Amino acid sequence: MRAVLQRVSRANVSVDGEQIGQTGPGLMILVCAMQGDDEHKAEQLAAKVSKLRIFKDDAGKMNRSxxxxxxxxxxxxxxxxxxxxxxxxRPGFSEAAPPDQGKHLYEVFAQQLQARGVPVETGEFGADMAVELVNDGPVTIWMES
Incomplete structure (x- = not known):
């Protein structure tokens, strides 16, 4: 699985002009299931994201998850x-998981992240979404499991 994490002050997602998800201080995470990915990879990625130390500590160093x-x-x-x-x-997307598998692994990732103590809201899989965010730092991290 691939993910792009952005440390944000706030972020929200809308479909057809209606906001369906948001976050306050925390992370906005774009996630993609790839060909050959499975639930184990989704769980691994969620575990890594939940522990990634990219938030400032009292000394101003990125030392907190x-x-x-x-x-x-x-x-x-x-x-x-x-x-x-x-x-x-023109980019090709043949490396992406088929839609049914991609949706399942996206949901597993979100559930596993929540199970690790991170409140999670989501967009709508397959929808045309409008995403707004205020990147904090800016801090943007690319990950792959």
Whole structure:
């Protein structure tokens, strides 16, 4: 699985002009299931994200996790993280998991993150979403399990 994490002051997601998810201080996470991924990879990624020390401690150093700071997460499905741009000018997405598997693994990731103490809200899998965020730092991390 692939993910892009952004440390945010706030973030929200809307579908058809209606807000369906938000987070206060915490993480906005774009996540993509890849061909060959399984529930174990989703669980591994959630465990890593929940422990990743990218929040400031009292000394101003990135030394605390989202759990440590009591942050929350907005998790958005993002199949375009599977883009292959090695040929031509149009990206290919054949490395992304099929939609049914991608949706399942996206849901497992969100559930596992919540089970590790991170309040989670989500977007709508497969929908045309509008995402707004205020990146804190800015801190943006790319991960793969």
């Amino acid at each position: 989202v759990v440590d700071v009591g942050g929350s997460a907005l998790v958005i499905s993002q199949f375009t993280l599977a883009a292959d741009t090695s040929r031509g000018n």
